[in-house]
Amino acid sequence: xxxxxxxxxxxxxxxxxxxxxxxxxxxxxxxxxxxxxxxxxxxxxxxxxxxxxxxxxxxxxxxxxxxxxxxxxxxxxxxxxxxxxxxxxxxxxxxxxxxxxxxxxxxxxxxxxxxxxxxxxxxxxxxxxxxxxxxxxxxxxxxxxxxxxxxxxxxxxxxxxxxxxxxxxxxxxxxxxxxxxxxxxxxxxxxxxxxxxxxxxxxxxxxxxxxxxxxxxxxxxxxxxxxxxxxxxxxxxxxxxxxxxxxxxxxxxxxxxxxxxxxxxxxxxxxxxxxxxxxxxxxxxxxxxxxxxxxxxxxxxxxxxxxxxxxxxxxxxxxxxxxxxxxxxxxxxxxxxxxxxxxxxxxxxxxxxxxxxxxxxxxxxxxxxxxxxxxxxxxxxxxxxxxxxxxxxxxxxxxxxxxxxxxxxxxxxxxxxxxxxxxxxxxxxxxxxxxxxxxxxxxxxxxxxxxxxxxxxxxxxxxxxxxxxxxxxxxxxxxxxxx
Amino acid sequence: xxxxxxxxxxxxxxxxxxxxxxxxxxxxxxxxxxxxxxxxxxxxxxxxxxxxxxxxxxxxxxxxxxxxxxxxxxxxxxxxx
Numbered sequence: 001x002x003x004x005x006x007x008x009x010x011x012x013x014x015x016x017x018x019x020x021x022x023x024x025x026x027x028x029x030x031x032x033x034x035x036x037x038x039x040x041x042x043x044x045x046x047x048x049x050x051x052x053x054x055x056x057x058x059x060x061x062x063x064x065x066x067x068x069x070x071x072x073x074x075x076x077x078x079x080x081x082x083x084x085x086x087x088x089x090x091x092x093x094x095x096x097x098x099x100x101x102x103x104x105x106x107x108x109x110x111x112x113x114x115x116x117x118x119x120x121x122x123x124x125x126x127x128x129x130x131x132x133x134x135x136x137x138x139x140x141x142x143x144x145x146x147x148x149x150x151x152x153x154x155x156x157x158x159x160x161x162x163x164x165x166x167x168x169x170x171x172x173x174x175x176x177x178x179x180x181x182x183x184x185x186x187x188x189x190x191x192x193x194x195x196x197x198x199x200x201x202x203x204x205x206x207x208x209x210x211x212x213x214x215x216x217x218x219x220x221x222x223x224x225x226x227x228x229x230x231x232x233x234x235x236x237x238x239x240x241x242x243x244x245x246x247x248x249x250x251x252x253x254x255x256x257x258x259x260x261x262x263x264x265x266x267x268x269x270x271x272x273x274x275x276x277x278x279x280x281x282x283x284x285x286x287x288x289x290x291x292x293x294x295x296x297x298x299x300x301x302x303x304x305x306x307x308x309x310x311x312x313x314x315x316x317x318x319x320x321x322x323x324x325x326x327x328x329x330x331x332x333x334x335x336x337x338x339x340x341x342x343x344x345x346x347x348x349x350x351x352x353x354x355x356x357x358x359x360x361x362x363x364x365x366x367x368x369x370x371x372x373x374x375x376x377x378x379x380x381x382x383x384x385x386x387x388x389x390x391x392x393x394x395x396x397x398x399x400x401x402x403x404x405x406x407x408x409x410x411x412x413x414x415x416x417x418x419x420x421x422x423x424x425x426x427x428x429x430x431x432x433x434x435x436x437x438x439x440x441x442x443x444x445x446x447x448x449x450x451x452x453x454x455x456x457x458x459x460x461x462x463x464x465x466x467x468x469x470x471x472x473x474x475x476x477x478x479x480x481x482x483x
Numbered sequence: 484x485x486x487x488x489x490x491x492x493x494x495x496x497x498x499x500x501x502x503x504x505x506x507x508x509x510x511x512x513x514x515x516x517x518x519x520x521x522x523x524x525x526x527x528x529x530x531x532x533x534x535x536x537x538x539x540x541x542x543x544x545x546x547x548x549x550x551x552x553x554x555x556x557x558x559x560x561x562x563x564x
Contacts, residue, residue: 291544
């Protein structure tokens with residue numbers, strides 16, 4: 001059930017009450033049963049089968065790897081386990097490819113893959129960590145099952161590391177008021193991001209992307225801008241709500257976003273976006289690959305980066321959107337790596353350290369532009385549309401700038417048909433919130449809890465009011481739900 | 484022996500990070516040195532392996548938590564020769 005539904009609220013309350021009513025030694029069982037119920041609520045039998053299968057393979061896999069760690073063929077065993085775990089993911093995401101492989105005339109209905117990408121990769125990280133002797137294999141099937149299926153992170157991550165989550169699941173659960181409080185705050189923030197911001201940006205972005213040839217120049221930039229913000233607010237909202245939920249039960253999940261659009265380079269962006277996933281790619285793919293071919297110098301890093309991005313693309317899906325998006329990002333990172341030394345020299349020569357703020361601003365804006373350009377391919381509804389956008393980004397912009405403040409133009413081509421005043425206010429307020437939060441970290445560092453009570457409660461009430469009056473009319477599904 | 488390793492390692496750090504002011508210490512980690520990311524890390528390892536004529540295994544590379552671990556590993560590899 002989606003986090004922003006009433007069902008979830010009731011479910012959460014029920015689990016919470018049950019959780020704290022039971023003796024702390026058995027609380028993890030409540031979480032496990034709750035998680036299974038949560039997943040079953042989707043009413044797709046194949047998902048339960050896949051989950052049980054992956055739990056089984058992971059559990060026995062971990063024990064086997066540990067037992068045979070000195071065996072000559074341990075790497076083959078590991079490979080076998082990896083393939084066994086990836087099998088369901090490949091089957092649900094790539095039925096067409098598999099259909100050809102099976103050479104049958106069987107019509108395989110596209111199976112749901114909700115959550116599979118996330119816990120599959122989490123299972124792999126567990127096996128790798130056992131192999132690398134970072135952790136001991138888990139002897140208790142129940143704990144392992146909970147580790148993989150813990151409901152807050154089930155649908156869209158974060159992808160949790162065993163050394164982070166497993167110990168927390170086994171701990172003595174005591175109710176921690178401060179932690180629960182921070183959980184509720186971040187959950188509220190996530191809900192706000194989703195219902196008030198992301199779902200309002202969605203129709204505006206959709207208007208452009210569903211009919212690209214209607215728009216040129218600045219309108220395309222605006223559509224892209226709306227989408228870039230939409231996907232950030234949408235996905236980070238989910239993560240916030242997942243983390244908030246976890247905290248209610250005394251469990252700290254991994255952060256997924258670190259103000260990504262304030263990145264100063266594309267590699268930096270990738271260290272701030274969907275962090276639990278990019279760290280997975282870094283730790284299990286990029287770094288080992290890079291190290292194993294280190295004698296090739298810079299080429300090693302470039303090759304490793306390209307391979308990593310290919311895997312990233314495959315994880316997202318087999319359509320041209322992700323292939324292009326990943327290819328472009330791969331090129332960005334490859335260029336960034338290859339030119340790092342040269343750029344450093346240029347900076348030294350020009351003594352750009354005289355203007356740190358200017359340089360940082362330039363780097364941030366330029367990086368944002370590069371990322372947005374790549375988003376074109378992620379979002380466009382066809383390759384033709386994407387090409388159209390690329391080739392018309394600067395079409396007609398002089399004329400557009402001239403009519404920028406004329407009402408009809410503003411309404412149709414900047415605000416995508418929405419009423420001017422409320423939309424302008426919304427966008428300004430949103431930008432203000434982003435900047436204020438970036439500078440003051442009221443929410444990030446929970447400084448708000450240090451403010452006097454009346455300030456806090458005024459904030460909460462204001463929050464609730466804005467929420468009530470501004471929630472989007474149509475509530476969209478989470479974007480990353482499809483992965 | 485350790486001072487020699489320290490000096491040579493410090494020189495390598497200065498070269499890799501392009502900063503003559505760098506003074507390494509056992510408790511320092513990647514977070515403490517500007518520009519020490521996965522890219523420069525590889526350059527660092529390659530430079531160390533070249534200079535000290537040794538080779539780190541994948542497992543060893545994963546175990547380094549700070550410069551102290553690195554120095555210990557170099558020291559034990561040299562002594563075992």
